[in-house]
Amino acid sequence: MKSSPLLFISDDAFREIFQSMAEGIVMVDENGIIVASNPVIEQIFGYAKHELDGMPLENLLPERFRGRHKNLRLGYNAHPEPKRMGIGRDLVALRKDGKEFPVEISLSYTRVINRLVIIAFVSDISLRKKSEDALKESEEQLAVYAGELEKKVSARTDDLNKTIRELEKEINERKKAEAEARNALEKERELNDLKSKFVSIASHEFRTPLSTILSSISLVDQYRQRNEIDKMGKHTQRVRNSVDHLTSILNDFLSLGKLEEGKIDVVDEPIQLNSLLQDIQEELDQTLKPGQAIIVELENTEETITSDSRIIRNILFNLLSNASKYSNNDKKISVFVRREKATLVMRIKDEGIGIPQEDQKHLFDRFFRASNASSIQGTGLGLHIVKRYVELLNGTISFESEVMGGTTFIVSIPLKINI
Numbered sequence: 146m147k148s149s150p151l152l153f154i155s156d157d158a159f160r161e162i163f164q165s166m167a168e169g170i171v172m173v174d175e176n177g178i179i180v181a182s183n184p185v186i187e188q189i190f191g192y193a194k195h196e197l198d199g200m201p202l203e204n205l206l207p208e209r210f211r212g213r214h215k216n217l218r219l220g221y222n223a224h225p226e227p228k229r230m231g232i233g234r235d236l237v238a239l240r241k242d243g244k245e246f247p248v249e250i251s252l253s254y255t256r257v258i259n260r261l262v263i264i265a266f267v268s269d270i271s272l273r274k275k276s277e278d279a280l281k282e283s284e285e286q287l288a289v290y291a292g293e294l295e296k297k298v299s300a301r302t303d304d305l306n307k308t309i310r311e312l313e314k315e316i317n318e319r320k321k322a323e324a325e326a327r328n329a330l331e332k333e334r335e336l337n338d339l340k341s342k343f344v345s346i347a348s349h350e351f352r353t354p355l356s357t358i359l360s361s362i363s364l365v366d367q368y369r370q371r372n373e374i375d376k377m378g379k380h381t382q383r384v385r386n387s388v389d390h391l392t393s394i395l396n397d398f399l400s401l402g403k404l405e406e407g408k409i410d411v412v413d414e415p416i417q418l419n420s421l422l423q424d425i426q427e428e429l430d431q432t433l434k435p436g437q438a439i440i441v442e443l444e445n446t447e448e449t450i451t452s453d454s455r456i457i458r459n460i461l462f463n464l465l466s467n468a469s470k471y472s473n474n475d476k477k478i479s480v481f482v483r484r485e486k487a488t489l490v491m492r493i494k495d496e497g498i499g500i501p502q503e504d505q506k507h508l509f510d511r512f513f514r515a516s517n518a519s520s521i522q523g524t525g526l527g528l529h530i531v532k533r534y535v536e537l538l539n540g541t542i543s544f545e546s547e548v549m550g551g552t553t554f555i556v557s558i559p560l561k562i563n564i
Contacts, residue, residue: 436475472497
């Protein structure tokens with residue numbers, strides 16, 4: 146038998162408030178029988194007015210939860226207190242039509258005529274649940290999109306890095322090509338400069354000895370016709386000197402050309418220093434100015450080394466020729482040669498005009514002539530060639546000089562094998 150509606154409620158004002166509440170309310174006795182329900186709860190569960198009265202509360206739950214709920218209800222009856230149900234889990238109720246829906250429930254209690262009455266405040270949260278599910282689905286979809294976007298960004302980043310690397314490679318290749326082009330252009334400019342200086346020097350340096358040769362030959366012919374043989378010797382010697390000068394100029398240009406083209410190879414062989422120095426001295430004695438003399442000092446007259454005799458001869462010959470050229474008559478030229486462990490050291494000292502301080506930094510440049518040497522014949526190639534020869538033997542060259550105080554060149558050449 147159903148319990149009477151509002152079995153324990155007699156206050157008219159309370160009834161009116163109960164019926165007008167915007168929240169679904171159901172009141173249950175100690176046995177779990179619904180004793181009162183307001184219109185909102187009836188609407189939520191789909192029942193007619195007063196149809197819920199006297200019905201067991203478990204009828205509003207899906208059957209799978211009813212057994213457990215009875216135990217929970219009995220436990221609450223033993224220790225009633227205001228509380229929210231379902232914290233940490235979703236609650237599900239059952240409509241009259243058999244459809245389940247999510248709810249939110251808060252419990253309270255009161256005593257009417259010393260009997261416990263449980264009050265349940267019930268809210269249908271279907272719409273909120275749909276929103277939450279939609280939000281969760283959106284978040285999940287967003288996470289999927291974010292993952293896909295991250296993959297796309299990573300792929301695009303990889304493509305971009307690849308493009309950057311290719312651009313950097315292209316830029317580096319372009320820079321390399323530009324550098325090579327600049328080097329080629331610089332070499333071309335140097336070559337053109339070399340040609341221009343060669344033409345300028347050749348036209349100047351060749352003109353004087355050629356003019357001397359022509360004039361001397363003309364005079365020799367005149368002396369021969371007049372049978373003045375004694376006067377011919379002077380001019381034939383002038384011809385020889387001019388030819389020697391032309392030969393020296395040509396040798397300089399030929400040596401420079403071979404050095405620039407890398408056509409000079411180093412050939413190591415045993416060298417008897419004393420013999421080599423004597424040969425160079427005898428050859429140069431014929432070209433020295435009046436009163437000049439070459440003094441050779443060799444630490445060990447029997448010293449034998451292994452190196453390229455042709456290159457060492459060219460180094461000494463050029464330095465000694467310069468010493469004579471830039472020194473006055475009756476001046477001494479000294480050559481000191483000694484071995485320092487695995488190094489051959491040669492010092493060539495003259496008493497000539499010296500090198501101005503401001504010119505010394507350019508002394509080994511091609512075609513460079515010191516400011517105090519403009520009146521002395523020369524191509525400005527000799528010392529440049531000497532330095533190139535010294536470098537071929539992995540050696541070094543330095544100098545000490547003072548204007549009108551002479552110049553000393555120091556050449557150091559590493560030796561390979563001692564014999």
